[in-house]
Amino acid sequence: MIIDAYFFFRILVFPGFLFVFSFTLFCDWFERKAIARMQNRMGPSYAGPFGILQPLADCIKLMTKEDIIPENAERFVLSLAPILSFSLLMLSILYFPLDGVNAFSNSGFEGDLLLVLALVTFANFMLFLLGWSSSNPYSGIGAVRILTQFVGYDIPLTILALGPAFMAGSLSLAKIASAQKVPFALAIPWVFVFFLIALQAELEEDPFDTPHAETEIVAGYGTELTGRKLAFVRLSKDLQVVFGAALTADLFLGGPYGPIAFGLGSFVIWFVLKVLFVIFLLVFVKAICARLRIDQIVRVNWRLMIPLSLISLALTAIYVPFAKFELGGLRVEKG
Amino acid sequence: MIPKEEEIRDLISGRLGVGVLEHKIPEPRRLYVLVKAGFHRDAISILLERFASTTISTITGIDLGEDIELNYHLWCGKAEVTVKTRLPKTKPQVETVTDIMPGAALYEREVFELLGVRFLGHPDLRRLLLPDSWPEGQYPLRNDWNPELFNIDSVSVEDLQIDADGNSTVNVVIGPQHPALHEPERFIFKLDGEVVVDVEPRLGYAHRGIEKGAEQLMFFQATHMIERICGICNVAHATCFCQAVESIGKIEIPPRAKYLRTIVHELNRIHSHLLLLGVAGMEIGFETLFQYLWRDREVVLDLMEKMTGNRIMAEYSAIGGVRRDFDQVLGEEVKKGLAAIKKRIDFYKNLLNNDPTFGLRTRGVGVLKAPAALKLSVVGPVARGSGIKMDVRKHDPYAAYDEIPFEEVAYEEGDSWARFMVRLDEVAQSVDIITYAIEKLPSGPYRTRVPRRMPEGESLGRVEAPRGELVHYVKSNGTAYPQRVKIRSPTLANIISFREMIRGCYIADIPTVLISLDPCFSCTDRMTFVDLNDGRKWFWSMEDIKKRRFEKR
Numbered sequence: 001m002i003i004d005a006y007f008f009f010r011i012l013v014f015p016g017f018l019f020v021f022s023f024t025l026f027c028d029w030f031e032r033k034a035i036a037r038m039q040n041r042m043g044p045s046y047a048g049p050f051g052i053l054q055p056l057a058d059c060i061k062l063m064t065k066e067d068i069i070p071e072n073a074e075r076f077v078l079s080l081a082p083i084l085s086f087s088l089l090m091l092s093i094l095y096f097p098l099d100g101v102n103a104f105s106n107s108g109f110e111g112d113l114l115l116v117l118a119l120v121t122f123a124n125f126m127l128f129l130l131g132w133s134s135s136n137p138y139s140g141i142g143a144v145r146i147l148t149q150f151v152g153y154d155i156p157l158t159i160l161a162l163g164p165a166f167m168a169g170s171l172s173l174a175k176i177a178s179a180q181k182v183p184f185a186l187a188i189p190w191v192f193v194f195f196l197i198a199l200q201a202e203l204e205e206d207p208f209d210t211p212h213a214e215t216e217i218v219a220g221y222g223t224e225l226t227g228r229k230l231a232f233v234r235l236s237k238d239l240q241v242v243f244g245a246a247l248t249a250d251l252f253l254g255g256p257y258g259p260i261a262f263g264l265g266s267f268v269i270w271f272v273l274k275v276l277f278v279i280f281l282l283v284f285v286k287a288i289c290a291r292l293r294i295d296q297i298v299r300v301n302w303r304l305m306i307p308l309s310l311i312s313l314a315l316t317a318i319y320v321p322f323a324k325f326e327l328g329g330l331r332v333e334k335g
Numbered sequence: 336m337i338p339k340e341e342e343i344r345d346l347i348s349g350r351l352g353v354g355v356l357e358h359k360i361p362e363p364r365r366l367y368v369l370v371k372a373g374f375h376r377d378a379i380s381i382l383l384e385r386f387a388s389t390t391i392s393t394i395t396g397i398d399l400g401e402d403i404e405l406n407y408h409l410w411c412g413k414a415e416v417t418v419k420t421r422l423p424k425t426k427p428q429v430e431t432v433t434d435i436m437p438g439a440a441l442y443e444r445e446v447f448e449l450l451g452v453r454f455l456g457h458p459d460l461r462r463l464l465l466p467d468s469w470p471e472g473q474y475p476l477r478n479d480w481n482p483e484l485f486n487i488d489s490v491s492v493e494d495l496q497i498d499a500d501g502n503s504t505v506n507v508v509i510g511p512q513h514p515a516l517h518e519p520e521r522f523i524f525k526l527d528g529e530v531v532v533d534v535e536p537r538l539g540y541a542h543r544g545i546e547k548g549a550e551q552l553m554f555f556q557a558t559h560m561i562e563r564i565c566g567i568c569n570v571a572h573a574t575c576f577c578q579a580v581e582s583i584g585k586i587e588i589p590p591r592a593k594y595l596r597t598i599v600h601e602l603n604r605i606h607s608h609l610l611l612l613g614v615a616g617m618e619i620g621f622e623t624l625f626q627y628l629w630r631d632r633e634v635v636l637d638l639m640e641k642m643t644g645n646r647i648m649a650e651y652s653a654i655g656g657v658r659r660d661f662d663q664v665l666g667e668e669v670k671k672g673l674a675a676i677k678k679r680i681d682f683y684k685n686l687l688n689n690d691p692t693f694g695l696r697t698r699g700v701g702v703l704k705a706p707a708a709l710k711l712s713v714v715g716p717v718a719r720g721s722g723i724k725m726d727v728r729k730h731d732p733y734a735a736y737d738e739i740p741f742e743e744v745a746y747e748e749g750d751s752w753a754r755f756m757v758r759l760d761e762v763a764q765s766v767d768i769i770t771y772a773i774e775k776l777p778s779g780p781y782r783t784r785v786p787r788r789m790p791e792g793e794s795l796g797r798v799e800a801p802r803g804e805l806v807h808y809v810k811s812n813g814t815a816y817p818q819r820v821k822i823r824s825p826t827l828a829n830i831i832s833f834r835e836m837i838r839g840c841y842i843a844d845i846p847t848v849l850i851s852l853d854p855c856f857s858c859t860d861r862m863t864f865v866d867l868n869d870g871r872k873w874f875w876s877m878e879d880i881k882k883r884r885f886e887k888r
Contacts, residue, residue: 039626291620293696295841
């Protein structure tokens, strides 16, 4: 690895921080616009063409607002948690092979899939700390709900993420992406569908959005947040969505590699399009569901999701040798 | 066959003998019985024995000068019986009826705080509507009370008391400001983890003194104020008050007016039910349902505007008829708009029946079984969701409802889902009623002229508001001003059942169950003069507020 100007350009500008940041804001707009159209509303439409600058405007507005810390809150944790969760999520996205290699100009290492999953769990834990430290009953309940939900759904999510790893015979994000000449979403659809459901829970979207259910516990863990802290938490939530969609795109849709008809090159545009497609799927589920109760969510997880994910992983393990035979001619040799 | 009301009269006077001082039947399905002090409990017991489904509508207290008169309004299936009893003002004490009629608990508390009547044996005789810091011994509905008596500096302000009982329960305060509540109201929930152990509702954050205010206005003026009790069911309030006054003045309104009242009343019901179902969608996190239902509701609001001139505040009913006429071109337009709504209702019915997430959140949640519902005297869709048929339109028909065929909707389940389904079915039914009424609309005048002065008398108006039975009791003393106006909104009757429903539910069910009652707190609260809730004492004139606004900038 050479530390030069290009290295810093890749980390800070493209495909690193600046690109991911603006893409996150774009995804936020896309999500809001898509769900608005599904619900027969206008959605953002004032800032910029089609309201495309609305997330940026929101972010700037929040940054300029008064930053209030409640009297009894744990000041240190409350101030640190939003920035930390933002940074952790940003770091984990930099590990994705956005244009074939990751932002650190290498193809990752064997096991960076597990690293990004661990980083995101830490980021979620930051949100729990945030709610817990703001000493508000609504935040407290929201925080406990986050923990209940993540402890449960991290397990099936990790198990299901191993499905593509089995298929590719690697735990590296870049290798899994490059191994897919036929997207794994088509090769192992049973893993893909359950992965999307677990992801929806991980991202706290309907029908799993109990940690911030407005009508029950106001804004959940975020009830006491204002100004800059709120801006960073909102950005973390958006980053989390991008992370989830990017993970799905990487593991199941072939990441930066386009369909064979377009040649074998790897381009950021493919990654972007696939992420938007996954976000669209997530938004669609969000639009057609009511919110479940926390007890129902936990029950669905332990009784349904974990056994099902184990079964689908076992099925994948059995299927792998045949798949290698079937897709063998198309697979790129790993190494 | 002897009419029901005469049978009841004979029954009560036969059993009580000299206990009955007076009785009268001024109009069909209304019976007034004045009993000696102490006999009101016996009269109510007799009714309960004979008609098991007797429910209490409300208790009206009237200051008669020397005495305080209590009117217990009871509905026993076919007639509204008013049991009256008088107490001396010097010693206003009476035995409670909550042991035989648990639904009367809130009504007794209301009379206690507004007229100072002590109900002996009431389990929980506290303030209901007035602020906690309201001075002892001041009763705003007594004739000798006036606002000058109230000295704001003499009030001691106590902080909100929440008793922590030392075990694992957590108290969570919901309201007065909370995203699940669209009007200010406070609920203190005792929680054990995520499970609700108990709830303590506190009403009275939206009091405007309308009952007292109505006594200062002439009948035709009071109609406008009463219409403003509630934005959603304004047509029901106005119609109910007009009916009560028309009945006192023996005014027969033209048949066309009856039909027009029915049409607007039903449009109002569709608008209210669609609004509530949309809010229900939002409360359970189903935002798409909320957006779709409210979009369809716009159709009704546009029709309301074309018929009455306003989207929400209809100002349609007036004493003696309605305010505007209706032509057949508009009739066709209304029919067309409603046909579109009916198609959408089929879609929503399918959705509510079959959507798995909606079912998970509402089926078996907040159950109120028929016996408990009857005991607590709940009304409207809440009662019908528990299988109790008590639609005022059917059993005590007013306007044109006796000429229009319709079936009463009822579900047996008693859970939140059943209460939502009742409303959805009623929307479809309202469409049919309106279509029928437009086709059969009689010709003729739509309003008669009425005198300002009304003869002496009393009357009880009942209508089926979107949220349930609405009761207006009006007493006239022969002038142009009412002597007493008593309003019992459906929410006050239903809120008492919330405690029964919510015990053992999860926090996440609180909004669902509360919304399934369709609470309207601005209907329920009508009577305060100052707000001391945040502990400060001050009076601001409009000038002060303006000044302050500029200072802040």
